[in-house]
Amino acid sequence: MRRPALVAAAALMLISLVVAAYKVFSLGYPLVPSAPVYVWNLKFEGVLHGVGKNTLLLLSLPSEEHGQIVIEESIGSGNLSFSLLKEYDNRIGVWSGKTDERGEYISYRASVLFQHKGATVPRPPPPGPYPQNVSVEDRMAAMEMTKEWLLLNTPSRLQTVLRFLKKSDINKPGDNNIARLEEALTKYDNLTRLLMLLTAVNIPSRTVEGLSLSEGTTDRTLVWVEAWTGQRWEHIDPARMEGIPAKSLFIPLSAGGMSAVRTSGGELTQKRFDLHRSIMSRWLPFLERVNRSGRFLDRWSLFRLPPEFQQTFRILLLVPLGALLIGILRNIVGIQTFGIFMPVLMALSFRSTGLLYGLTIFAVIILIGYMVRRYLNRLKLLLIPRMSVLVTLVIFCFTLLALIGNKFGFREFMAVGLLPFVILTMTIERFFVVVEEHGMKTAFQTALGSTVVAVTTYLFIGWEPLQITFFVYPELMLFIMGLQILVGRYTGYRLSELVRFRSFTGDG
Amino acid sequence: MLQRFRKLREAGVLGMNTRNAGIIMTFNPRSRFPLVDNKVITKELAARHGIPTPVLYGVIKRHGDIKKLDSITEGRDSFVVKPARGSGGSGIILVTEKKDGAFFTQSGKKITMTDLIQHITDILSGIFSLQGQDDSAIIETLINPDDVFASVAFQGVPDIRIVVYRGMPAMAMVRLPTRSSDGKANLHLGAIGAGIDLASGITTTAVHRSVIVTDHPDTGNPVSGIKVPHWEKMLLMAARSLEMTGLAYVGADMVLDRDAGPLLLELNARPGLAIQMANRSGLLKRISRIDLAPDEAFLTPESRVDWAQNHL
Numbered sequence: 001m002r003r004p005a006l007v008a009a010a011a012l013m014l015i016s017l018v019v020a021a022y023k024v025f026s027l028g029y030p031l032v033p034s035a036p037v038y039v040w041n042l043k044f045e046g047v048l049h050g051v052g053k054n055t056l057l058l059l060s061l062p063s064e065e066h067g068q069i070v071i072e073e074s075i076g077s078g079n080l081s082f083s084l085l086k087e088y089d090n091r092i093g094v095w096s097g098k099t100d101e102r103g104e105y106i107s108y109r110a111s112v113l114f115q116h117k118g119a120t121v122p123r124p125p126p127p128g129p130y131p132q133n134v135s136v137e138d139r140m141a142a143m144e145m146t147k148e149w150l151l152l153n154t155p156s157r158l159q160t161v162l163r164f165l166k167k168s169d170i171n172k173p174g175d176n177n178i179a180r181l182e183e184a185l186t187k188y189d190n191l192t193r194l195l196m197l198l199t200a201v202n203i204p205s206r207t208v209e210g211l212s213l214s215e216g217t218t219d220r221t222l223v224w225v226e227a228w229t230g231q232r233w234e235h236i237d238p239a240r241m242e243g244i245p246a247k248s249l250f251i252p253l254s255a256g257g258m259s260a261v262r263t264s265g266g267e268l269t270q271k272r273f274d275l276h277r278s279i280m281s282r283w284l285p286f287l288e289r290v291n292r293s294g295r296f297l298d299r300w301s302l303f304r305l306p307p308e309f310q311q312t313f314r315i316l317l318l319v320p321l322g323a324l325l326i327g328i329l330r331n332i333v334g335i336q337t338f339g340i341f342m343p344v345l346m347a348l349s350f351r352s353t354g355l356l357y358g359l360t361i362f363a364v365i366i367l368i369g370y371m372v373r374r375y376l377n378r379l380k381l382l383l384i385p386r387m388s389v390l391v392t393l394v395i396f397c398f399t400l401l402a403l404i405g406n407k408f409g410f411r412e413f414m415a416v417g418l419l420p421f422v423i424l425t426m427t428i429e430r431f432f433v434v435v436e437e438h439g440m441k442t443a444f445q446t447a448l449g450s451t452v453v454a455v456t457t458y459l460f461i462g463w464e465p466l467q468i469t470f471f472v473y474p475e476l477m478l479f480i481m482g483l484q485i486l487v488g489r490y491t492g493y494r495l496s497e498l499v500r501f502r503s504f505t506g507d508g
Numbered sequence: 509m510l511q512r513f514r515k516l517r518e519a520g521v522l523g524m525n526t527r528n529a530g531i532i533m534t535f536n537p538r539s540r541f542p543l544v545d546n547k548v549i550t551k552e553l554a555a556r557h558g559i560p561t562p563v564l565y566g567v568i569k570r571h572g573d574i575k576k577l578d579s580i581t582e583g584r585d586s587f588v589v590k591p592a593r594g595s596g597g598s599g600i601i602l603v604t605e606k607k608d609g610a611f612f613t614q615s616g617k618k619i620t621m622t623d624l625i626q627h628i629t630d631i632l633s634g635i636f637s638l639q640g641q642d643d644s645a646i647i648e649t650l651i652n653p654d655d656v657f658a659s660v661a662f663q664g665v666p667d668i669r670i671v672v673y674r675g676m677p678a679m680a681m682v683r684l685p686t687r688s689s690d691g692k693a694n695l696h697l698g699a700i701g702a703g704i705d706l707a708s709g710i711t712t713t714a715v716h717r718s719v720i721v722t723d724h725p726d727t728g729n730p731v732s733g734i735k736v737p738h739w740e741k742m743l744l745m746a747a748r749s750l751e752m753t754g755l756a757y758v759g760a761d762m763v764l765d766r767d768a769g770p771l772l773l774e775l776n777a778r779p780g781l782a783i784q785m786a787n788r789s790g791l792l793k794r795i796s797r798i799d800l801a802p803d804e805a806f807l808t809p810e811s812r813v814d815w816a817q818n819h820l
Contacts, residue, residue: 331525380630383639436598438696491530493523498512503720503785504519505512 005489012482019475038277039071040213040251045107046271048080048263050099055080055266060209060254062112063091068251069113076107089255099266112251130199131192131257138184142200145181149201154230161197165190165241191238194225204228209260213249217274221253221260251275278310302471310471315351317470318461319344320480325457327487334496335449336442338430342423343450347457349420355458357412359451362424365397366447369428370435377432390425520793521784531795535674535756536777543753544775548592548644554772557752559745561772562588562765563649571632574625577647581606586650589627591636593643597692599636601627602650651771654764656737660684660700662726664691668704668742668762668770671779671791675750676801676812677743678794678820680704681786682711682736687726695782700724702731703787707817709739715785740813742770747809747816749775759783794820 048057057080062068066089075082080097095106130139149160165185185193191207198205205227212222224244226233235244254260261268302313322344329335337343350358372393376386398421405413427450435443460466470476498505516523522531543549551561565587566580581587590600603619605612611619630636631645657666664685671679681701685691688698695701700721702714711734714721723730736742746760752775759779762770784791797819805815 334524380635382633382635437595437694439698442696489529491523491526493513493516493521494525497521497523498509498516500718500781501516501519501521501784503715503718503788504521504790505515 005485009482009485009489012478012485016473016475016478016482020473023473040112041274041276041278042110042112042211042251043107043274043276044109044272045076045105045274046268047103047105048095048099048266048268049103050266052265053098054096055099056262056264057095057106057266057268058085058262058264059093059095059108060258060260061091061093061108062110062251062253063089065089065091066210066252066255071111071113073108073110075109076105078104078106080104080106087258090253090258092254103269131188131195134188134192134196138187138196139200141181141184142196146197146200154203154228155234157201158198158203158227158229158234161194161201161203162236162241162243165193165197190241191223191225194236194238194241198225198227206255207257208250208252209254209258210250210252211273211275213251213275215275215277217272219272221273222250224250226255302474314467314471315348315461317474317477318467319348320477320484321466321470322347322457322461324480324484324487325460326453327484329449329453329456331487331490332492332494334494335452336446337450337453338427338434338446339423342427342430343453344457345420345423346450346454347461349423350454350458351462353412355455357410359455361401361413362420362427365394365424366428366431368397369393369424370431373428373432387425387429390428391421394421394424394428516790520790520796522781522791522795524781526792527778527781531673531757532778536758537754540754541777544755544758544777546592546644547590547594547646547774550772550775551646553752557748559748559752559772560768560770561648562651562763563768565647565649567592567644567646568628568632569644571629574628577621577625577628580647588646588648588650589624589631590646590648591631591643592646593634593637593641594631595637597694599627599631604650649768651763652766654737654766656734656764657682657684659727659729660702660724660731660734662687662689662691662724664689664693665763667693667773668736668764669779669783670742670746670760670762671783672746672749672758672760673795673798674756675747675806675809676798676816676820677706677746678798678816679783679787679789679791680706680743681783684724684731686716686724695780700731701782701786702734703783703789704736704739706743706820709736709742710734711736713786713788715782718782718785720788737764738770743813743817744809745770745772747812751809 042062044059046057048055061073061084062070064070075093077095080095080099083094083096085092085094093108095104097104146161149157152160185196188196195205195207205225207223208226209221209223211218223238225236225238227236228234235250236242237244261271302310323341326337326340326343330337346358346362353361369390373390376389381389401413404410431443431447434446493501543553548567551564554561565584566576568574568576568580585606586602586604588600588602591598594600601619601624602614603611604614609621611621611624613619628645631643634641634643637643651665653661653665660666661684666682666684668680668682670677681703683693683695684700684702685693686698686700690697693699695715698717700714700716702711704710705712711732714731716725722732742762745762749758749760750756755775755777757777757779759776761773761776763773765771781791798816801815801819805811
């Protein structure tokens with residue numbers, strides 16, 4: 001009787017291990033997909049309207065010179081011709097040709113991998129020339145004024161320049177030079193002032209244009225200044241004259257003062273940059289670059305899904321694990337839960353509300369629902385209308401919560417989403433039935449059990465290394481299935497039965 | 509902890525997992541469950557196998573049949589109305605008296621004919637069946653509980669549960685209502701479960717909310733040492749459930765009527781495990797002993813009862 005189950009379980013586990021082993025040993029998959037590596041999917045699009053015969057669009061593209069590895073890129077150029085150009089450190093895509101009256105839709109897509117700090121040592125450039133529009137007298141004034149600062153080490157020199165430009169620390173009032181310099185500076189914009197002073201104090205610097213590294217869509221690029229302090233590039237926001245914390249990241253597109261998007265003989269409208277993050281282990285960029293078409297299993301990898309669906313599957317692949325967990329907690333430990341999958345669904349909905357709010361919302365709505373259900377019992381309604389009333393109640397509560405959340409600024413109250421209303425309705429009904437048939441105590445035990453299982457599941461499915469493991473090796477689901485079959489054949493005592501039958505073990 | 513597992517195993521306690529995967533799935537074919545889920549079918553089957561049940565006055569299956577209620581209750585002062593698929597005692601009305609064309613329950617509450625018709629309509633619509641299926645209303649005779657348990661029951665009707673394995677009575681208990689169980693013979697709600705010795709039909713140990721007790725908490729009378737009348741007959745009725753349903757693991761619920769004697773109320777295809785505490789004895793031990801019984805012991809209900817009484 002036990003045999004066929006054991007055989008099935010063993011077969012499933014074996015298949016999953018064989019596939020995984022093939023991936024590891026033959027395809028060079030990482031055995032332990034460690035910390036996730038993010039791949040940024042950059043998309044640029046716009047409509048180019050030409051006025052003359054030859055319209056040009058120059059777009060700075062991500063490049064290795066900027067510490068980016070382009071894994072994949074594709075260009076949409078319509079009727080225009082496209083070519084690549086190298087301009088100093090910048091890689092530039094050039095669209096050229098004649099556009100029709102309605103304009104030409106052009107697009108660029110790339111999957112970009114960021115090299116982490118230390119992956120490439122940036123080359124220290126020579127101190128740059130003064131910006132071209134700065135007059136010779138002003139250059140002299142700047143050099144004269146900042147002579148003493150040259151004695152400081154590079155980082156403090158940079159700080160002094162920034163403090164000076166912020167006008168927060170002028171320690172020699174009345175000094176002629178300073179007055180002259182201040183007067184000279186007023187002629188220029190922030191960016192020029194900064195570059196000018198950095199050049200004067202011998203700090204290599206450059207202007208960089210790019211995008212802030214955060215998911216979303218934008219139509220504007222950012223401009224910042226990078227100053228070389230001896231070990232690394234310090235990022236400076238020229239608008240505020242402050243260093244940008246190292247942890248905020250950017251995708252540089254164009255360095256050296258050139259604009260990232262330039263047109264000639266035409267105009268670009270509906271310009272937008274789109275950034276999306278997807279996850280990738282270390283091996284894949286390598287694999288993609290070396291072997292773009294890939295082997296069969298690579299081509300059928302979940303990484304080939306569009307990034308917006310990848311996220312769903314990362315969670316989805318852990319649901320079987322959650323189900324296994326419920327099997328273990330119910331059949332081996334003996335925790336009572338409402339329904340079979342209700343805790344898993346609860347855990348999923350906690351992902352949008354967060355644990356604390358989620359639990360509170362569940363508890364409050366179930367209590368309200370229970371009161372209403374008690375009252376409904378006296379009305380003796382038919383099953384389906386009765387459940388309809390409860391669904392309406394639950395959604396009414398959601399609406400109230402959202403309005404309250406909006407009023408008092410609790411985002412989580414609005415994030416209840418679509419998922420949990422069915423579970424909540426069923427749970428109210430189950431709670432009521434359990435109270436009626438087994439008493440309040442059992443009902444609360446069951447509620448507690450459901451909570452324990454839901455929280456455990458929530459912690460499991462939120463664990464990133466586990467998500468990645470299953471994402472890289474979806475075949476592990478078969479292994480889980482095998483374990484599920486084994487749990488299904490566990491006919492031993494439940495841990496809870498040690499307590500229930502304690503009168504037989506002699507210590508109760 | 510492992511030691512405690514071993515103790516449970518040594519005591520032959522049946523756990524939930526073994527009950528579900530090892531016994532119910534093996535011995536109770538799913539196709540037979542409808543026979544015990546609907547009390548109308550159970551009653552018909554019982555009648556065919558000579559097992560007495562409370563006398564049936566009538567069944568109302570459709571809304572159109574409600575007018576039959578008049579003729580069914582004609583000339584009867586007391587009767588019970590209950591849903592065929594009800595569970596946990598919901599939807600049951602006990603009419604004990606009829607005066608001036610109106611009915612009265614045990615507690616003296618007045619019920620008019622219109623109330624009763626409304627209640628039956630509710631039953632037919634499936635309000636008391638948890639899955640909401642359409643249901644039928646059963647109208648049958650009111651039980652007058654035998655006095656044997658009068659000293660140890662608080663209101664309500666005590667019922668006797670016999671767990672039958674492969675047609676052999678394996679274990680038995682009587683469920684005694686208490687004040688906290690609200691007169692219901694339901695262990696979850698606080699009724700007392702008292703084990704019954706299969707051979708003698710005498711109550712042995714008892715459990716109340718998983719604590720061993722000797723006396724009834726409301727009446728204060730000892731619950732052990734009570735001789736259950738018609739014991740052999742009850743065992744035989746329970747043993748016949750195998751022929752009746754084809755289910756090899758059932759809990760037969762019976763009551764003792766003062767005049768009619770033992771009556772089968774219903775059969776349960778998933779009997780609970782609490783009976784083990786009431787008897788302070790493991791079901792698995794008895795089940796494995798039954799599995800070792802010689803083939804001829806299984807031949808007839810009589811031989812099965814005989815073997816069980818002598819060997820368990």
